[in-house]
Amino acid sequence: xxxxxxxxRRCGSVAIEGMWRLGFATRFFVLLLVHSGQxxxxxxxxxxxxxxxxxxxLLIIVVSGLFVGMVLGLQGxxxxxxxxxxxxxxxxxxxxxxxELGPVVAGLLFASRAGSAVTAEIGLxxxxxxxxxxxxxxxxxxxRVAAPRFWGGVISxxxxxxxxxxxxxxxxxxxxxxxxxxxxGAFWSQMQAAVDFRYDLxxxxxxxxxxxxxVSLIAVFEGxxxxxxxxxxxxxxxxxxxxxxxxILALDFILTSFMFRGTS
Amino acid sequence: xxxxxxxxxxxxxxxxxxxxxxxxxLRVGNVSSVDLTxxxxxxxxxxxxxxxxxxxxxxxxxxxxxxxNAITFDTHSYRAAxxxxxxxxxxxxxxxxxxxxxxxxxxxxxxxxxPGGDYEVLEHxxxxxxxxxxxxxxxxxGQFLFDKAGAPAGD
Numbered sequence: 001x002x003x004x005x006x007x008x009r010r011c012g013s014v015a016i017e018g019m020w021r022l023g024f025a026t027r028f029f030v031l032l033l034v035h036s037g038q039x040x041x042x043x044x045x046x047x048x049x050x051x052x053x054x055x056x057x058l059l060i061i062v063v064s065g066l067f068v069g070m071v072l073g074l075q076g077x078x079x080x081x082x083x084x085x086x087x088x089x090x091x092x093x094x095x096x097x098x099x100e101l102g103p104v105v106a107g108l109l110f111a112s113r114a115g116s117a118v119t120a121e122i123g124l125x126x127x128x129x130x131x132x133x134x135x136x137x138x139x140x141x142x143x144r145v146a147a148p149r150f151w152g153g154v155i156s157x158x159x160x161x162x163x164x165x166x167x168x169x170x171x172x173x174x175x176x177x178x179x180x181x182x183x184x185g186a187f188w189s190q191m192q193a194a195v196d197f198r199y200d201l202x203x204x205x206x207x208x209x210x211x212x213x214x215v216s217l218i219a220v221f222e223g224x225x226x227x228x229x230x231x232x233x234x235x236x237x238x239x240x241x242x243x244x245x246x247x248i249l250a251l252d253f254i255l256t257s258f259m260f261r262g263t264s
Numbered sequence: 265x266x267x268x269x270x271x272x273x274x275x276x277x278x279x280x281x282x283x284x285x286x287x288x289x290l291r292v293g294n295v296s297s298v299d300l301t302x303x304x305x306x307x308x309x310x311x312x313x314x315x316x317x318x319x320x321x322x323x324x325x326x327x328x329x330x331x332x333n334a335i336t337f338d339t340h341s342y343r344a345a346x347x348x349x350x351x352x353x354x355x356x357x358x359x360x361x362x363x364x365x366x367x368x369x370x371x372x373x374x375x376x377x378x379p380g381g382d383y384e385v386l387e388h389x390x391x392x393x394x395x396x397x398x399x400x401x402x403x404x405x406g407q408f409l410f411d412k413a414g415a416p417a418g419d
Contacts, residue, residue, distance in 0.1 A: 159281030
Protein backbone atom coordinates (compact mmCIF):
# COMPACT_ATOMS: atom_id res chain seq x y z
CA UNK A 1 0.00 0.00 0.00
CA UNK A 2 2.80 2.29 0.99
CA UNK A 3 4.67 1.45 -2.24
CA UNK A 4 1.65 2.31 -4.40
CA UNK A 5 1.16 5.62 -2.62
CA UNK A 6 4.84 6.31 -3.18
CA UNK A 7 4.51 5.71 -6.90
CA UNK A 8 1.49 8.02 -7.12
CA ARG A 9 3.30 10.66 -5.09
CA ARG A 10 6.36 10.34 -7.33
CA CYS A 11 4.25 10.72 -10.51
CA GLY A 12 2.48 13.74 -9.07
CA SER A 13 5.69 15.44 -8.06
CA VAL A 14 7.25 14.80 -11.49
CA ALA A 15 4.16 16.24 -13.21
CA ILE A 16 4.03 19.31 -10.98
CA GLU A 17 7.76 19.85 -11.37
CA GLY A 18 7.41 19.59 -15.15
CA MET A 19 4.56 22.11 -15.27
CA TRP A 20 6.52 24.42 -13.01
CA ARG A 21 9.56 24.32 -15.26
CA LEU A 22 7.42 24.77 -18.38
CA GLY A 23 5.74 27.82 -16.91
CA PHE A 24 9.07 29.23 -15.79
CA ALA A 25 10.55 28.58 -19.24
CA THR A 26 7.65 30.43 -20.88
CA ARG A 27 8.06 33.40 -18.56
CA PHE A 28 11.81 33.28 -19.20
CA PHE A 29 11.22 33.32 -22.98
CA VAL A 30 8.92 36.35 -22.75
CA LEU A 31 11.37 38.21 -20.50
CA LEU A 32 14.19 37.29 -22.88
CA LEU A 33 12.29 38.83 -25.80
CA VAL A 34 11.46 41.94 -23.73
CA HIS A 35 15.14 42.45 -22.86
CA SER A 36 16.37 41.66 -26.38
CA GLY A 37 16.15 45.29 -27.49
CA GLN A 38 19.05 46.27 -25.28
CA UNK A 39 21.29 43.45 -26.44
CA UNK A 40 20.49 44.09 -30.12
CA UNK A 41 21.49 47.72 -29.69
CA UNK A 42 24.87 46.60 -28.38
CA UNK A 43 25.42 44.48 -31.42
CA UNK A 44 29.03 43.46 -30.66
CA UNK A 45 27.73 41.21 -27.87
CA UNK A 46 25.60 39.27 -30.34
CA UNK A 47 28.42 39.17 -32.91
CA UNK A 48 30.68 37.63 -30.28
CA UNK A 49 28.11 34.91 -29.68
CA UNK A 50 27.68 34.31 -33.42
CA UNK A 51 31.42 33.70 -33.47
CA UNK A 52 31.28 31.21 -30.62
CA UNK A 53 28.20 29.27 -31.68
CA UNK A 54 28.32 29.78 -35.44
CA UNK A 55 31.89 30.16 -36.70
CA UNK A 56 33.32 27.56 -34.34
CA UNK A 57 30.62 25.05 -35.39
CA LEU A 58 31.55 25.55 -39.05
CA LEU A 59 34.08 22.73 -39.21
CA ILE A 60 31.82 20.00 -37.80
CA ILE A 61 28.93 21.21 -39.99
CA VAL A 62 31.00 21.24 -43.19
CA VAL A 63 32.60 17.85 -42.57
CA SER A 64 29.41 16.08 -41.52
CA GLY A 65 27.46 17.69 -44.36
CA LEU A 66 29.98 16.34 -46.82
CA PHE A 67 29.82 12.85 -45.34
CA VAL A 68 26.03 12.77 -45.11
CA GLY A 69 25.84 13.85 -48.75
CA MET A 70 28.33 11.21 -49.83
CA VAL A 71 26.39 8.48 -47.99
CA LEU A 72 23.17 9.72 -49.59
CA GLY A 73 24.85 9.59 -52.99
CA LEU A 74 26.01 6.02 -52.50
CA GLN A 75 22.87 4.62 -50.89
CA GLY A 76 20.53 6.60 -53.13
CA UNK A 77 22.24 5.37 -56.27
CA UNK A 78 22.20 1.80 -54.98
CA UNK A 79 18.41 1.96 -54.47
CA UNK A 80 17.46 4.08 -57.48
CA UNK A 81 19.52 1.96 -59.82
CA UNK A 82 17.33 -1.06 -59.04
CA UNK A 83 14.42 0.80 -60.64
CA UNK A 84 16.55 1.95 -63.53
CA UNK A 85 16.39 5.58 -62.49
CA UNK A 86 19.92 6.28 -61.35
CA UNK A 87 19.71 9.63 -63.14
CA UNK A 88 17.23 10.80 -60.52
CA UNK A 89 20.00 10.73 -57.89
CA UNK A 90 20.25 14.52 -57.89
CA UNK A 91 16.56 14.84 -57.05
CA UNK A 92 16.81 12.38 -54.19
CA UNK A 93 19.90 13.94 -52.66
CA UNK A 94 18.64 17.51 -53.01
CA UNK A 95 15.11 16.91 -51.76
CA UNK A 96 16.10 14.85 -48.74
CA UNK A 97 18.74 17.41 -47.77
CA UNK A 98 16.72 20.60 -48.28
CA UNK A 99 13.54 19.30 -46.71
CA GLU A 100 14.73 17.14 -43.84
CA LEU A 101 18.34 16.23 -43.31
CA GLY A 102 19.79 19.73 -43.69
CA PRO A 103 17.79 21.43 -40.95
CA VAL A 104 17.45 18.38 -38.67
CA VAL A 105 21.03 17.09 -38.67
CA ALA A 106 22.47 20.60 -38.58
CA GLY A 107 20.14 21.33 -35.65
CA LEU A 108 21.25 18.21 -33.77
CA LEU A 109 24.92 19.01 -34.35
CA PHE A 110 24.33 22.62 -33.37
CA ALA A 111 22.63 21.55 -30.14
CA SER A 112 25.48 19.29 -29.13
CA ARG A 113 28.27 21.61 -30.26
CA ALA A 114 26.97 25.10 -29.42
CA GLY A 115 23.94 24.55 -27.20
CA SER A 116 25.87 22.52 -24.64
CA ALA A 117 28.64 25.14 -24.57
CA VAL A 118 26.13 27.92 -23.92
CA THR A 119 24.51 25.94 -21.08
CA ALA A 120 27.89 25.19 -19.52
CA GLU A 121 28.97 28.83 -19.74
CA ILE A 122 25.81 30.27 -18.23
CA GLY A 123 25.63 27.48 -15.65
CA LEU A 124 29.17 28.18 -14.48
CA UNK A 125 28.41 31.90 -14.37
CA UNK A 126 25.46 31.12 -12.13
CA UNK A 127 27.46 28.73 -9.94
CA UNK A 128 30.23 31.25 -9.39
CA UNK A 129 27.56 33.88 -8.70
CA UNK A 130 28.63 36.12 -11.56
CA UNK A 131 24.98 36.56 -12.53
CA UNK A 132 24.10 37.73 -9.03
CA UNK A 133 27.07 40.08 -9.06
CA UNK A 134 25.82 41.61 -12.33
CA UNK A 135 22.42 42.08 -10.75
CA UNK A 136 24.05 43.88 -7.83
CA UNK A 137 25.82 46.21 -10.28
CA UNK A 138 22.42 46.99 -11.87
CA UNK A 139 23.36 45.08 -15.02
CA UNK A 140 20.48 42.87 -16.06
CA UNK A 141 21.99 39.40 -16.68
CA UNK A 142 19.10 38.54 -19.00
CA UNK A 143 19.99 41.41 -21.31
CA ARG A 144 23.77 41.12 -20.89
CA VAL A 145 24.28 37.33 -20.85
CA ALA A 146 21.19 35.45 -21.97
CA ALA A 147 19.77 37.53 -24.84
CA PRO A 148 23.00 37.82 -26.91
CA ARG A 149 23.56 34.06 -26.67
CA PHE A 150 19.96 33.41 -27.66
CA TRP A 151 20.08 35.70 -30.69
CA GLY A 152 23.53 34.50 -31.67
CA GLY A 153 22.14 30.98 -31.85
CA VAL A 154 18.99 32.02 -33.70
CA ILE A 155 21.06 33.81 -36.36
CA SER A 156 23.73 31.09 -36.66
CA UNK A 157 21.43 28.11 -37.01
CA UNK A 158 19.83 28.89 -40.43
CA UNK A 159 23.25 29.82 -41.85
CA UNK A 160 24.72 26.55 -40.60
CA UNK A 161 21.78 24.57 -42.00
CA UNK A 162 22.22 26.22 -45.40
CA UNK A 163 25.94 25.42 -45.38
CA UNK A 164 25.18 21.84 -44.33
CA UNK A 165 22.69 21.41 -47.17
CA UNK A 166 25.02 22.92 -49.76
CA UNK A 167 27.92 20.75 -48.58
CA UNK A 168 25.66 17.69 -48.61
CA UNK A 169 24.62 18.29 -52.21
CA UNK A 170 28.27 18.77 -53.09
CA UNK A 171 29.05 15.46 -51.37
CA UNK A 172 26.24 13.73 -53.26
CA UNK A 173 27.58 15.17 -56.51
CA UNK A 174 31.07 14.01 -55.62
CA UNK A 175 29.93 10.44 -55.04
CA UNK A 176 27.24 10.26 -57.72
CA UNK A 177 28.85 12.08 -60.62
CA UNK A 178 32.58 11.93 -59.99
CA UNK A 179 32.90 8.49 -58.37
CA UNK A 180 29.99 6.44 -59.73
CA UNK A 181 29.50 8.20 -63.05
CA UNK A 182 25.91 9.44 -63.10
CA UNK A 183 25.46 11.85 -65.98
CA UNK A 184 26.48 15.35 -64.90
CA GLY A 185 23.75 17.11 -66.87
CA ALA A 186 20.97 14.78 -65.73
CA PHE A 187 22.05 15.13 -62.10
CA TRP A 188 21.72 18.94 -62.09
CA SER A 189 18.84 19.40 -64.51
CA GLN A 190 16.58 16.84 -62.82
CA MET A 191 17.44 18.39 -59.48
CA GLN A 192 16.55 21.87 -60.72
CA ALA A 193 13.31 20.64 -62.22
CA ALA A 194 12.20 18.93 -59.02
CA VAL A 195 13.32 21.34 -56.28
CA ASP A 196 10.95 24.26 -55.92
CA PHE A 197 12.21 27.49 -54.38
CA ARG A 198 9.22 28.28 -52.20
CA TYR A 199 7.98 24.77 -51.51
CA ASP A 200 11.26 23.07 -50.69
CA LEU A 201 13.97 25.63 -50.00
CA UNK A 202 11.86 28.17 -48.12
CA UNK A 203 10.17 25.52 -46.00
CA UNK A 204 13.57 24.04 -45.14
CA UNK A 205 14.77 27.51 -44.19
CA UNK A 206 11.72 28.06 -41.96
CA UNK A 207 12.45 24.74 -40.28
CA UNK A 208 16.03 25.75 -39.54
CA UNK A 209 14.88 29.07 -38.02
CA UNK A 210 12.38 27.27 -35.78
CA UNK A 211 15.03 24.77 -34.68
CA UNK A 212 17.42 27.65 -34.00
CA UNK A 213 14.89 29.31 -31.70
CA UNK A 214 14.11 26.02 -29.92
CA VAL A 215 17.73 24.96 -29.38
CA SER A 216 18.91 28.42 -28.29
CA LEU A 217 16.01 28.83 -25.88
CA ILE A 218 16.57 25.42 -24.32
CA ALA A 219 20.33 25.98 -24.02
CA VAL A 220 20.02 29.42 -22.43
CA PHE A 221 17.17 28.37 -20.16
CA GLU A 222 18.86 25.21 -18.88
CA GLY A 223 21.98 27.18 -18.06
CA UNK A 224 19.96 29.82 -16.26
CA UNK A 225 17.86 27.27 -14.39
CA UNK A 226 20.62 24.86 -13.32
CA UNK A 227 21.42 23.97 -9.75
CA UNK A 228 24.52 25.97 -8.81
CA UNK A 229 26.70 22.95 -8.25
CA UNK A 230 29.14 20.97 -10.40
CA UNK A 231 26.61 18.15 -10.63
CA UNK A 232 23.85 20.63 -11.46
CA UNK A 233 25.83 21.99 -14.42
CA UNK A 234 26.49 18.53 -15.80
CA UNK A 235 22.80 17.64 -15.48
CA UNK A 236 21.79 20.88 -17.18
CA UNK A 237 24.10 20.13 -20.13
CA UNK A 238 22.65 16.63 -20.47
CA UNK A 239 19.13 18.08 -20.37
CA UNK A 240 20.08 20.62 -23.05
CA UNK A 241 21.35 17.98 -25.48
CA UNK A 242 18.52 15.51 -24.83
CA UNK A 243 15.81 18.17 -24.73
CA UNK A 244 17.06 19.87 -27.90
CA UNK A 245 17.21 16.60 -29.80
CA UNK A 246 13.68 15.69 -28.74
CA UNK A 247 12.40 19.19 -29.48
CA ILE A 248 14.00 19.19 -32.94
CA LEU A 249 12.58 15.81 -33.90
CA ALA A 250 9.10 16.55 -32.53
CA LEU A 251 8.99 20.02 -34.11
CA ASP A 252 10.23 18.51 -37.36
CA PHE A 253 7.31 16.11 -37.40
CA ILE A 254 4.81 18.90 -36.70
CA LEU A 255 6.31 21.25 -39.29
CA THR A 256 6.56 18.50 -41.91
CA SER A 257 2.92 17.54 -41.46
CA PHE A 258 1.98 21.20 -41.98
CA MET A 259 4.30 21.86 -44.92
CA PHE A 260 4.35 18.65 -46.94
CA ARG A 261 1.03 16.90 -46.91
CA GLY A 262 1.99 14.32 -49.48
CA THR A 263 0.27 16.21 -52.28
CA SER A 264 3.25 16.20 -54.57
CA UNK B 265 34.49 50.55 -30.39
CA UNK B 266 37.20 49.12 -32.60
CA UNK B 267 37.26 46.32 -35.12
CA UNK B 268 38.45 42.95 -33.96
CA UNK B 269 39.51 39.75 -35.70
CA UNK B 270 36.32 38.26 -34.31
CA UNK B 271 34.30 40.55 -36.57
CA UNK B 272 36.28 39.33 -39.56
CA UNK B 273 35.47 35.69 -38.77
CA UNK B 274 31.79 36.46 -38.31
CA UNK B 275 31.85 38.35 -41.61
CA UNK B 276 33.40 35.37 -43.38
CA UNK B 277 30.84 33.07 -41.73
CA UNK B 278 27.91 35.19 -42.91
CA UNK B 279 29.34 35.42 -46.44
CA UNK B 280 29.73 31.63 -46.61
CA UNK B 281 26.15 31.26 -45.37
CA UNK B 282 24.78 33.66 -47.96
CA UNK B 283 26.87 31.90 -50.59
CA UNK B 284 25.32 28.56 -49.58
CA UNK B 285 21.83 30.07 -49.75
CA UNK B 286 22.54 31.53 -53.19
CA UNK B 287 23.91 28.20 -54.36
CA UNK B 288 20.75 26.48 -53.15
CA UNK B 289 18.49 29.08 -54.72
CA LEU B 290 20.20 29.37 -58.11
CA ARG B 291 21.84 26.02 -58.69
CA VAL B 292 19.59 23.59 -56.83
CA GLY B 293 16.16 25.22 -56.91
CA ASN B 294 14.23 26.71 -59.78
CA VAL B 295 13.39 30.31 -58.98
CA SER B 296 13.03 31.17 -62.61
CA SER B 297 10.45 28.53 -63.58
CA VAL B 298 7.02 30.17 -63.52
CA ASP B 299 6.08 33.12 -61.39
CA LEU B 300 2.53 32.57 -60.17
CA THR B 301 2.23 35.62 -57.93
CA UNK B 302 -0.51 37.36 -59.95
CA UNK B 303 -1.62 34.32 -61.85
CA UNK B 304 -5.17 34.03 -63.17
CA UNK B 305 -7.32 31.08 -62.21
CA UNK B 306 -9.30 28.93 -64.63
CA UNK B 307 -11.42 25.88 -63.92
CA UNK B 308 -12.18 22.75 -65.81
CA UNK B 309 -14.24 19.64 -65.20
CA UNK B 310 -12.94 16.21 -66.02
CA UNK B 311 -14.68 12.83 -66.08
CA UNK B 312 -11.63 11.22 -64.55
CA UNK B 313 -8.44 12.86 -63.39
CA UNK B 314 -6.49 9.61 -62.92
CA UNK B 315 -3.53 10.32 -60.67
CA UNK B 316 -3.43 14.10 -61.04
CA UNK B 317 -2.22 15.83 -57.89
CA UNK B 318 -2.38 19.34 -56.52
CA UNK B 319 0.69 21.36 -57.63
CA UNK B 320 1.02 19.27 -60.78
CA UNK B 321 2.29 21.35 -63.71
CA UNK B 322 0.06 22.84 -66.39
CA UNK B 323 1.91 22.67 -69.69
CA UNK B 324 1.32 23.92 -73.18
CA UNK B 325 3.51 22.60 -75.99
CA UNK B 326 5.66 21.08 -73.25
CA UNK B 327 6.37 24.41 -71.53
CA UNK B 328 5.22 24.84 -67.93
CA UNK B 329 2.73 27.73 -67.84
CA UNK B 330 1.04 27.15 -64.49
CA UNK B 331 0.14 24.77 -61.72
CA UNK B 332 -2.91 22.90 -60.43
CA ASN B 333 -4.35 24.71 -57.40
CA ALA B 334 -7.11 22.51 -56.13
CA ILE B 335 -8.98 19.36 -57.04
CA THR B 336 -12.53 18.87 -55.75
CA PHE B 337 -15.47 16.67 -56.58
CA ASP B 338 -18.52 18.41 -58.01
CA THR B 339 -21.64 16.74 -56.61
CA HIS B 340 -23.92 18.27 -59.28
CA SER B 341 -22.18 16.88 -62.32
CA TYR B 342 -20.34 14.01 -60.54
CA ARG B 343 -17.14 15.11 -62.19
CA ALA B 344 -13.79 16.26 -60.87
CA ALA B 345 -13.44 20.04 -60.74
CA UNK B 346 -9.84 21.12 -61.22
CA UNK B 347 -8.72 24.66 -60.51
CA UNK B 348 -5.43 25.79 -62.04
CA UNK B 349 -3.53 29.05 -61.95
CA UNK B 350 -1.76 30.19 -65.08
CA UNK B 351 1.03 32.76 -65.17
CA UNK B 352 -0.20 36.17 -66.39
CA UNK B 353 2.29 36.26 -69.30
CA UNK B 354 0.50 33.43 -71.05
CA UNK B 355 -2.83 34.04 -72.76
CA UNK B 356 -4.95 31.28 -74.18
CA UNK B 357 -8.03 31.34 -76.45
CA UNK B 358 -11.37 30.61 -74.81
CA UNK B 359 -11.80 27.32 -76.66
CA UNK B 360 -8.56 25.84 -75.36
CA UNK B 361 -8.71 22.11 -74.75
CA UNK B 362 -7.38 20.82 -71.42
CA UNK B 363 -6.31 17.21 -71.29
CA UNK B 364 -4.66 15.15 -68.58
CA UNK B 365 -1.48 13.57 -69.87
CA UNK B 366 1.37 11.54 -68.44
CA UNK B 367 5.02 12.39 -68.88
CA UNK B 368 6.82 9.21 -69.78
CA UNK B 369 5.61 5.73 -69.01
CA UNK B 370 5.66 6.01 -65.23
CA UNK B 371 5.99 9.77 -64.93
CA UNK B 372 3.80 12.25 -63.13
CA UNK B 373 0.52 13.41 -64.63
CA UNK B 374 0.04 16.96 -65.81
CA UNK B 375 -2.53 19.07 -67.62
CA UNK B 376 -1.79 19.83 -71.25
CA UNK B 377 -3.41 22.87 -72.83
CA UNK B 378 -4.04 22.83 -76.60
CA PRO B 379 -4.96 26.34 -77.76
CA GLY B 380 -8.02 26.68 -79.98
CA GLY B 381 -8.77 29.41 -82.49
CA ASP B 382 -11.00 31.82 -80.57
CA TYR B 383 -10.14 35.52 -80.65
CA GLU B 384 -11.18 36.08 -77.04
CA VAL B 385 -8.74 34.98 -74.38
CA LEU B 386 -9.30 33.21 -71.09
CA GLU B 387 -9.69 35.46 -68.10
CA HIS B 388 -9.65 35.02 -64.35
CA UNK B 389 -12.46 32.72 -63.21
CA UNK B 390 -13.27 31.31 -66.66
CA UNK B 391 -14.14 27.67 -67.20
CA UNK B 392 -12.60 25.45 -69.83
CA UNK B 393 -15.48 23.71 -71.62
CA UNK B 394 -13.46 21.22 -73.63
CA UNK B 395 -11.64 18.70 -71.50
CA UNK B 396 -10.17 15.27 -72.01
CA UNK B 397 -9.85 12.80 -69.15
CA UNK B 398 -6.85 10.87 -68.06
CA UNK B 399 -6.27 7.53 -69.70
CA UNK B 400 -6.96 4.78 -67.21
CA UNK B 401 -5.03 1.71 -68.12
CA UNK B 402 -7.67 -0.76 -66.86
CA UNK B 403 -10.39 0.87 -68.96
CA UNK B 404 -8.12 0.88 -71.99
CA UNK B 405 -7.39 -2.82 -71.63
CA GLY B 406 -11.10 -3.52 -71.04
CA GLN B 407 -12.00 -1.66 -74.21
CA PHE B 408 -9.35 -3.48 -76.18
CA LEU B 409 -10.63 -6.88 -75.00
CA PHE B 410 -14.21 -5.83 -75.78
CA ASP B 411 -13.24 -4.79 -79.29
CA LYS B 412 -11.41 -8.05 -79.81
CA ALA B 413 -14.47 -10.01 -78.73
CA GLY B 414 -16.70 -8.01 -81.05
CA ALA B 415 -14.44 -8.49 -84.07
CA PRO B 416 -15.39 -11.19 -86.59
CA ALA B 417 -13.78 -14.56 -85.96
CA GLY B 418 -10.71 -15.49 -87.95
CA ASP B 419 -9.64 -11.88 -88.16
